[in-house]
Amino acid sequence: MTRISLAILSLGLGLGLVVNTAAVAEPAIGAPAPDFSLPDSDGNTRTLSEFAGRTVILEWTNYDCPFVRKHYDSGNMQQQQTQAVADGAVWLVVNSSSPGKQGHVDAEGARADIAKDGFASSAYLLDPEGTVGMAYGAMTTPHMYIIDGDGILQYKGGIDSIRSADQADIAKAKQYVPAALAELAAGQPVSDSNTRPYGCSVKYPGVD
Amino acid sequence: MPGRPLLRLIRPVIALILLLPLAAMAISSGGQRGIHLSLELLSEQTALTPGGEHWLALRIEHDPHWHTYWRNPGDSGLPTRINWQLPDEFSAGPIHWPFPQRLPFGPLINFGFEGEAWLLTPIQVPAHADTSGSVTLQADVSYLVCKEECIPGSATLAIELPVRGSSAAVTEHAAGFQQARQRLPQLRTDWTGTLAVAEDGLQLRLIGDLPARFELFPVAEDIFGSQPFTGWQPVDGALVGSGRASDWFAGLPATVPMLLIDLDAEPVRAFQFELTADDDVATSAPAQSTALPSAGGGAAGSTDAPGSGTSSMSLFAALALALAGGVILNLMPCVFPVLSMKALALVQTGADQRRARREGLFYTAGVLASFGLIGGLLLALRAGGEQVGWGFQLQSPWLVMSLAYLMFLLGLGLSGIATLGTGWMNVGQQLAAGQGGRAAFFTGVLACVVAAPCTAPFMGAALGYALTQPPLAAMSVFLALGLGLALPLLLLALVPVLARWLPKPGPWMETFKQALAFPLYLTAVWLLWVLALQTGAHGVGLALIGLVLIALAAWAWERAKWSGALAGKIVAVSAVVLALVLVPVPQRLAMPAAAAASGDQVGFWQAWSAQRLAELRRDGEPVLVNMTAAWCITCLANERVALSSDAFRQRLQEHGITYLKGDWTNQDEAISTFLAQFDRAGVPLYVLYPRGNGDAVVLPQILTPGLVLAALDQAVARH
Numbered sequence: 001m002t003r004i005s006l007a008i009l010s011l012g013l014g015l016g017l018v019v020n021t022a023a024v025a026e027p028a029i030g031a032p033a034p035d036f037s038l039p040d041s042d043g044n045t046r047t048l049s050e051f052a053g054r055t056v057i058l059e060w061t062n063y064d065c066p067f068v069r070k071h072y073d074s075g076n077m078q079q080q081q082t083q084a085v086a087d088g089a090v091w092l093v094v095n096s097s098s099p100g101k102q103g104h105v106d107a108e109g110a111r112a113d114i115a116k117d118g119f120a121s122s123a124y125l126l127d128p129e130g131t132v133g134m135a136y137g138a139m140t141t142p143h144m145y146i147i148d149g150d151g152i153l154q155y156k157g158g159i160d161s162i163r164s165a166d167q168a169d170i171a172k173a174k175q176y177v178p179a180a181l182a183e184l185a186a187g188q189p190v191s192d193s194n195t196r197p198y199g200c201s202v203k204y205p206g207v208d
Numbered sequence: 209m210p211g212r213p214l215l216r217l218i219r220p221v222i223a224l225i226l227l228l229p230l231a232a233m234a235i236s237s238g239g240q241r242g243i244h245l246s247l248e249l250l251s252e253q254t255a256l257t258p259g260g261e262h263w264l265a266l267r268i269e270h271d272p273h274w275h276t277y278w279r280n281p282g283d284s285g286l287p288t289r290i291n292w293q294l295p296d297e298f299s300a301g302p303i304h305w306p307f308p309q310r311l312p313f314g315p316l317i318n319f320g321f322e323g324e325a326w327l328l329t330p331i332q333v334p335a336h337a338d339t340s341g342s343v344t345l346q347a348d349v350s351y352l353v354c355k356e357e358c359i360p361g362s363a364t365l366a367i368e369l370p371v372r373g374s375s376a377a378v379t380e381h382a383a384g385f386q387q388a389r390q391r392l393p394q395l396r397t398d399w400t401g402t403l404a405v406a407e408d409g410l411q412l413r414l415i416g417d418l419p420a421r422f423e424l425f426p427v428a429e430d431i432f433g434s435q436p437f438t439g440w441q442p443v444d445g446a447l448v449g450s451g452r453a454s455d456w457f458a459g460l461p462a463t464v465p466m467l468l469i470d471l472d473a474e475p476v477r478a479f480q481f482e483l484t485a486d487d488d489v490a491t492s493a494p495a496q497s498t499a500l501p502s503a504g505g506g507a508a509g510s511t512d513a514p515g516s517g518t519s520s521m522s523l524f525a526a527l528a529l530a531l532a533g534g535v536i537l538n539l540m541p542c543v544f545p546v547l548s549m550k551a552l553a554l555v556q557t558g559a560d561q562r563r564a565r566r567e568g569l570f571y572t573a574g575v576l577a578s579f580g581l582i583g584g585l586l587l588a589l590r591a592g593g594e595q596v597g598w599g600f601q602l603q604s605p606w607l608v609m610s611l612a613y614l615m616f617l618l619g620l621g622l623s624g625i626a627t628l629g630t631g632w633m634n635v636g637q638q639l640a641a642g643q644g645g646r647a648a649f650f651t652g653v654l655a656c657v658v659a660a661p662c663t664a665p666f667m668g669a670a671l672g673y674a675l676t677q678p679p680l681a682a683m684s685v686f687l688a689l690g691l692g693l694a695l696p697l698l699l700l701a702l703v704p705v706l707a708r709w710l711p712k713p714g715p716w717m718e719t720f721k722q723a724l725a726f727p728l729y730l731t732a733v734w735l736l737w738v739l740a741l742q743t744g745a746h747g748v749g750l751a752l753i754g755l756v757l758i759a760l761a762a763w764a765w766e767r768a769k770w771s772g773a774l775a776g777k778i779v780a781v782s783a784v785v786l787a788l789v790l791v792p793v794p795q796r797l798a799m800p801a802a803a804a805a806s807g808d809q810v811g812f813w814q815a816w817s818a819q820r821l822a823e824l825r826r827d828g829e830p831v832l833v834n835m836t837a838a839w840c841i842t843c844l845a846n847e848r849v850a851l852s853s854d855a856f857r858q859r860l861q862e863h864g865i866t867y868l869k870g871d872w873t874n875q876d877e878a879i880s881t882f883l884a885q886f887d888r889a890g891v892p893l894y895v896l897y898p899r900g901n902g903d904a905v906v907l908p909q910i911l912t913p914g915l916v917l918a919a920l921d922q923a924v925a926r927h
Contacts, residue, residue, distance in 0.1 A: 064357060066358060066360045101356060102356040102357040140283070165286075194455070194458065196429065197456075201283060201316045202314075203314070
């Protein structure tokens, strides 16, 4: 909380951008991903370290964001989740919308969304203070991360290569996550490991 | 479209039917309500003119607190896109973006627009557009509008405009267009700087007379994060600051465009300039780069950078440039073999210091005398009011042909077909070859004659300067140029140490001499090619016959020398006389410049004329002028490398830039006058006139594809 109140204070002074800049320091590719501890939609506490030895995918989400809708309404996201989980990976959906902001859900709301869209993810994590989002530098929904079994960040960036809200573009785009997972499974380095994310901004606490 | 008469016939009918539901107003698409914004397509003028450029605006009126995005949207978001549906051969340029504002959202920052935003687009009307009807210009707009949530939207806006032969009146929106143009960034080529990867981000060094308070934006998406740049400090005449690399930063491109908003100007104005990548890791990154935020998200700083007033070159600079240009001339392919011949001669006299020194001095005298003569001639012609420029020698077909003979003959000599230096009839040959003061003097003369086509890039400025200066200054520049040309050989002759470093004479010299023949043959081929452009196939045919006659003469003379037969000498002399008789003939075959250039015309450029340029500039059209000549190697290299790629053509078309080429292969007074306007007396000259009334930008004489494309982009971004 100190960091956030500090952020609000400094924003009030017109100086907050710098402080917040420091707050959105994301991990680098090839470096250990920051551990976290967050409640999921079923009330369990989830940490990154509990999945040590398994590949973990993080997906930032916001139900009504048109870019998230693009990939859920088309079934692209669920299909990627299904495949990854079937291959033994852990797929964690993270929501960093703060209370009162667009896209914020509590545990019940998250469960409703999961049911509505048929999420095939392993768990839905609630990050209303945005601390994990800022620790990872999540800027958009969707924003994707892949962490390997050793806890090393192997991919960060967009869901795919065509920045649009148009479902018709999905087939034409390179789907970065399945491509990266396939390369990791084959023991190869990830060729596109750091891409530009696109989507709605993550609704962190702060001023509008 | 001769093949589709029916379509041509019914197209207006179809257009009419399609247009019925649309507003009959010709100057606006009518407003369209989107989600959280209103869109309208506006026209600056009431009608389109064939061959003209026409400006349309997409006016976006955002609901309070809602925004759409700039070309670089920042941390999230998408730039607004317009997909134009235009009649055949109409083309639309890119969106000309007004400067954006930073839109912070929590820790994230976007670049975009709130309130009212005008996105301007130029529409190019084909020259042969039918002036009896009207056309529909349709914009398929897709946008992302955000406040807290984001909503993607799309709209189809169409505007119907008549096509009229005469110039059209402006609409009631003209004032709005003028206001919108004030928000477009102006290109500042006098602002420069570098960008380097530093430990904690990217270090910027800005050089130029920057405003005291400004806000900086990255135009490209993948370099910087969207946070404000910080830590500005004046260092060595530059303003040094730092910025965060984007999270998906993958390396620095050669140039990085930046947009700077002058916060002190009223109304606020924006500028665009370029930083170049500095590969050296910045060592003096400001320590507190992230600890010095500045008010208002902008950056305050002052700079004592040198002013931009370097328009007039000082005499000293001109002399230095001329001297350096002269030295560089030594390396030119058409000079080097001649010099090498002289260097060979020096090797032969290597043992005799005094003689080498004497030859060096004579050579220098020859060069200086020639430059003095050419300079004096130029000055005399200038005084006589005739517009001439450097390279004018090669605008005469007879001289080109004579030089081809000379090069070929020298080549034959080097190859060993004929023996050099023993009573040849050819003046240049006899005088320049062999040893002794006279030969040295005329080697200097020859070097000057052959140097003319190889005008080194920055020599143009010195010569232009010389031609616009008082005679004494002009002559000094010419002599400095000559001194530069003579310098390497002179040094070789004067400084014994250098001479000692010369390789020892030996059998290798014959091999080397023979090898040197080939550059000379190539030079002859190139001269023939110039002749082809000047006079066509007939001229080249005659020249080739002349070359055969020269070869015959060389062979016959050489044989006669051994056998002593008079017949051989008669054949040789007759052949040479016949060859020389042919020389003036191509002069009469010389073609006008435009026709000479039409050989490689592909339709993406037009012939330059002062009238055409004036017309285009009156309408504020962006124009690229390329002054070139077939004998100008720099020009040809530039055209190959940077001015003929698909990307170049496409960019011209996208931006609606008219590309005018002036051909100076043969003398052309209008072009000489144009060159003089830019203080030049030689080609190449590349002038880019930006859209609107901005000042012309002179591009460097050596072009790279990236440089040209960037300049084209900036020409249409500038107002």
